[in-house]
Amino acid sequence: MRALRVFGLALALGCAAAPAPAPDPDAQLEAARQDLARAGFDFDADVSFARGPYVVCEAISCAELQVRSGRRTVLLAREAWDSPARLRASLLDIWGRYQKPRAPDYRDKAESALRVLRDGPRVGIEDLVFLRRVYHMYRQLWSQVPDKQRAALPRPDDLAYP
Numbered sequence: 001m002r003a004l005r006v007f008g009l010a011l012a013l014g015c016a017a018a019p020a021p022a023p024d025p026d027a028q029l030e031a032a033r034q035d036l037a038r039a040g041f042d043f044d045a046d047v048s049f050a051r052g053p054y055v056v057c058e059a060i061s062c063a064e065l066q067v068r069s070g071r072r073t074v075l076l077a078r079e080a081w082d083s084p085a086r087l088r089a090s091l092l093d094i095w096g097r098y099q100k101p102r103a104p105d106y107r108d109k110a111e112s113a114l115r116v117l118r119d120g121p122r123v124g125i126e127d128l129v130f131l132r133r134v135y136h137m138y139r140q141l142w143s144q145v146p147d148k149q150r151a152a153l154p155r156p157d158d159l160a161y162p
Helices: 002-017 025-038 078-082 084-095 106-123 128-144
Strands: 048-051 063-068 071-076
Touching (some): 063 084, 071 078, 084 106, 084 128, 106 128
Antiparallel strands (some): 063 071
């Protein structure tokens, strides 16, 4: 009888120590899209989302926009799911230019970083370390934007540091 109790205790401890199942990437993506939609950043119904095995993270974004068979497709790198902040920032980055697919220039990237700084907390980006990295990226990108285009962007020193 004692052996049965010990076995039952060992089994219970073994189950308690079992690793939690990995979060479902599709559920995480849907939750992020819903957060963006609640904040006014809703994607059109015809836009599809997929994992892109060759997509890499650049600056704050882990997403690329492609047109496949006439349909806009947002491809997300595996690293986009490393944190909720990175996934939401990647979607905010693409949202600014998904209606007219084009390769981003420095101004587009600076506008994306500014959008993440201003609207990130509204869409669930609560990671202050991440937002501070975005602030520094914005500062670097802003300095790369040509002077004529830079006039439409706020100076980094005029933005609140997260």
